[in-house]
Amino acid sequence: MNFFAGKLAVVTGGGSGMGRELVIQLAVAGCSVATCDVNAASAAETAVLAQAGGPGGVLVTGHTCDVSDEAQVLRFRDELLAQHASEHVDVVFSNAGIGGGESFVTSRREDWERTFATDWWGVYYCARAFLPLLIASGDGVLVNTSSVNGFWATLGPGIPNNAYCAAKFAVKGFSEALIEDLRTHAPQVRVAVVMPGHIGTDIVANSRRARGLPEPELMTETELRDLIPARMWPEGASADQVRQLLVRSNADFRDKAPVTAAQAATIILDGVRSGAWRILVGEDAKTLDWLVRAKPEAAYDYAELGRMGAAQAPPAPEPEPAPEP
Numbered sequence: 001m002n003f004f005a006g007k008l009a010v011v012t013g014g015g016s017g018m019g020r021e022l023v024i025q026l027a028v029a030g031c032s033v034a035t036c037d038v039n040a041a042s043a044a045e046t047a048v049l050a051q052a053g054g055p056g057g058v059l060v061t062g063h064t065c066d067v068s069d070e071a072q073v074l075r076f077r078d079e080l081l082a083q084h085a086s087e088h089v090d091v092v093f094s095n096a097g098i099g100g101g102e103s104f105v106t107s108r109r110e111d112w113e114r115t116f117a118t119d120w121w122g123v124y125y126c127a128r129a130f131l132p133l134l135i136a137s138g139d140g141v142l143v144n145t146s147s148v149n150g151f152w153a154t155l156g157p158g159i160p161n162n163a164y165c166a167a168k169f170a171v172k173g174f175s176e177a178l179i180e181d182l183r184t185h186a187p188q189v190r191v192a193v194v195m196p197g198h199i200g201t202d203i204v205a206n207s208r209r210a211r212g213l214p215e216p217e218l219m220t221e222t223e224l225r226d227l228i229p230a231r232m233w234p235e236g237a238s239a240d241q242v243r244q245l246l247v248r249s250n251a252d253f254r255d256k257a258p259v260t261a262a263q264a265a266t267i268i269l270d271g272v273r274s275g276a277w278r279i280l281v282g283e284d285a286k287t288l289d290w291l292v293r294a295k296p297e298a299a300y301d302y303a304e305l306g307r308m309g310a311a312q313a314p315p316a317p318e319p320e321p322a323p324e325p
């Protein structure tokens, strides 16, 4: 029988990208889903899309919730239990996330803390709120989304990613620490940590929106200069050219990625189904994971990483563990 059929899943950040695709694919697999997003309209739209694609008996509900606010997470929990007439949940995907707060030195403190609050405290509050309900399921899975930035704390030369990396390392550490904790204290629940590489989504634009900025076409020059560090502002470019560049960079991030959001969701669901606790998404994630583990002290020596990558192909992936009985 399909692993997800007849179950109830929770997906945070379901209004876009991987979250939306997870909701749609779960519904197709016969799983009821409660999804939330800080953007109310997008969560509602996902629920309608997924409900239309799911078989009879599946219920998909959309909820408004900012996962960085514990009171909202608890309200989301109570709302979904009432709407699904359930006293437990079976799978929780803590997927909501944003970028921002790139530099601890120069970024605004509020931007750093917003990103950390969403990407770390959001995962923590959801674990607090939903663990008792996963235990009540008798066969629960907590799936926390980290990133390659959960084991490699940079985006490359001159591109720090401080708040995001700090949060994603925390998500990875917390999830790994839960393995033995759950084995010892709540063996009816297992945990998985998802580490995607570059996936084609609107995360760049959504992270700007989370910061309260208007769409690039409507941004003032002051907002543009505040967003883009002076050293990254293309030489001689006008504000209008930079506005166009922002639109293009989001489109390129989404459309030129090696893995689509739908493909990523399939990889994540296959990983959960197989019983894996460590789900790397994309060849870039697998290569980076191998490079960093092969020689940790070279992780931030980009020239050495490049030489290692060129000199040796990563080993074949380890076989997936057999599904839990």
Ligand SMILES: NC(=O)c1ccc[n+]([C@@H]2O[C@H](COP(=O)([O-])OP(=O)(O)OC[C@H]3O[C@@H](n4cnc5c(N)ncnc54)[C@H](O)[C@@H]3O)[C@@H](O)[C@H]2O)c1
Pocket (backbone or CB within 6 Å): 012, 013, 014, 015, 016, 017, 018, 019, 036, 037, 038, 039, 042, 065, 066, 067, 068, 095, 096, 097, 098, 118, 122, 145, 146, 147, 148, 195, 196, 197, 198, 199, 200, 201, 202, 203, 204, 206, 207, 210, 261
């Ligand atoms: N896209 C990538 O390349 C990539 C790589 C590694 C990890 N990730 C992680 O994958 C997850 C999904 O990202 P995505 O690329 O699908 O992005 P996305 O922007 O397409 O989707 C994220 C969703 O989360 C929502 N969200 C943001 N802040 C929220 C909050 N405080 N409360 C509730 N919802 C909130 C957004 O509105 C959006 O709908 C994130 O945790 C992200 O950090 C993405």
